Amino acid sequence: MKNLLLTAPLACLLAGGPARAQTPPVGAAAPAPYHLLSTVAIGGEGGWDYLSVDPAGERLYVSHGTQVEVVDLSTHKVIGTIPNTPGVHGIEVVPAAGRGYITCGRNNTCVVFDLKTLQPIGAPIATGPKPDALLYDAFSKRVFLFSNDGGKSTVLDGATGTVVGTADLAGDVEAPATDGKGTLFVNIEDKSEVIALDANTLAVKSRHALAPGKEPTGLGYDPKTNRLFSACANEKLVVTDSKTGRQVAVLPIGKGTDGAVFDPSTGNVITSNGASGTFTVIHQDSPSKYRVVGEVPTARGARTIARDPKTHHLFTCTADYGPVPAPTADNPRPRPSIVPGTFRVLEYGR
Incomplete structure (x- = not known):
C-alpha cells in the first residue's frame, strides 16, 4: 500500500x-x-477471555466460563479440561516447574495445576480483587497475578506457588509484557497509562500517559x-x-x-x-x-x-x-x- x-x-x-x-x-x-x-x-x-500458547508442550489453553479447555496444537483436538475455575481469565505455564497458573476473577483465587495430569496442585491461592491477566517472568522466576480492581497485584514464586509479595500499581491492570531483564510493562486501564515495574523489588519505576489512547x-x-x-x-x-x-x-x-x-x-x-x-x-x-x-x-x-x-x-x-x-x-x-x-x-x- x-x-x-x-x-x-x-x-x-x-x-x-x-x-x-x-x-x-x-x-x-x-x-x-x-x-x-x-x-x-x-x-x-x-463466556471466554484469554488464550495462552505453550510452545514447549504444543498446547493451547483457552479460558471458557468456569473451566479451561486444553487443545493439542498438533492434532487440533481438545485433549482435556481443567474444571473449577470460576470466572477464569488468564492461563500461564511454567514448564520448568511442571505447573500452570489460572486466574479466577469470580472468587479472587489462582488455581495451580499439573501440566502432565491437568489436576490441581493444592488448594486455590487467595489473590487481590478481580485477578485478570497474569505473566510468568523467567528472569525473576515469578508469576504476577494482575488485579483489575484496586491496584493490588499478587506475586508468586513460579516454582512453588508461594506468595512472595504484593505490587501496588495504583490502578486497574490489564495486559502485561516483560523485557526478560527484570522489568515488566503493564497497561493501567482506568488511568490510561502504561507503567514499568521492577520484577524483583515490585516498585513502579515509571508511568507514562497514553492519551489520546483511552482504556488500554x-x-x-x-x-x-x-x-x-x-x-x-x-x-x-x-x-x-x-x-x-x-x-x-x-x-x-x-x-x-x-x-x-x-x-x-x-x-x-x-x-x-x-x-x-x-x-x-x-x-x-x-x-x-x-x-x-x-x-x-x-x-x-x-x-x-x-x-x-x-x-x-x-x-x-x-x-x-x-x-x-x-x-x-x-x-x-x-x-x-x-x-x-x-x-x-x-x-x-x-
Missing part, C-alpha cells in the same frame, strides 16, 4: 511528537496479511526496538518507547479490542477487535514508522489473541450470539446471549 502522507508524520517525528496513522489511497486494496487456517469446535456454554487493554512488546504497543478501547493503538516513555505513533484499530501481539518474524503488530470482528494488522517499517496494512475478518466476539512463537500462527476464540435479554434493575445493560454449543477457536496464518 502506498503512503500519501509522508511529510506530516516526518515533521511530527522531528518535532519529538507521535506520528499519526498513514492513510491508504482511495480505492487501494491489499491482500489480507493472514487467513483462516482451521477452526477447533469446542462447544459447551459460558492488550499490550504487545518488541524488545529489539524497545517499543510497547497499547491497544485502547477508543480504537487507537499507541506506540511508546519503553525506555523513555516517548510516544512514537498513534494508529487506528478496530472496535472492542482486548488483545495485541507483536511478531518479530514479520514486524507486524496485530490487535484483536471483538466488536468489529477483525484483526487490525500494523507493520513496523522502522522503530519510528508504522502503517496499517490490513483488516483481517475474524468473527464477532473474537476480542483476545495469542501467538505461537514457533509457527507464528494467531489464535482467537468466539461463539455465536443470540438475542439480548431484557434489562433488569440488577443488569440494566445486558450482553447478548451466547448460543450453547457454538464456542470455537480460530487459527490464522500467513
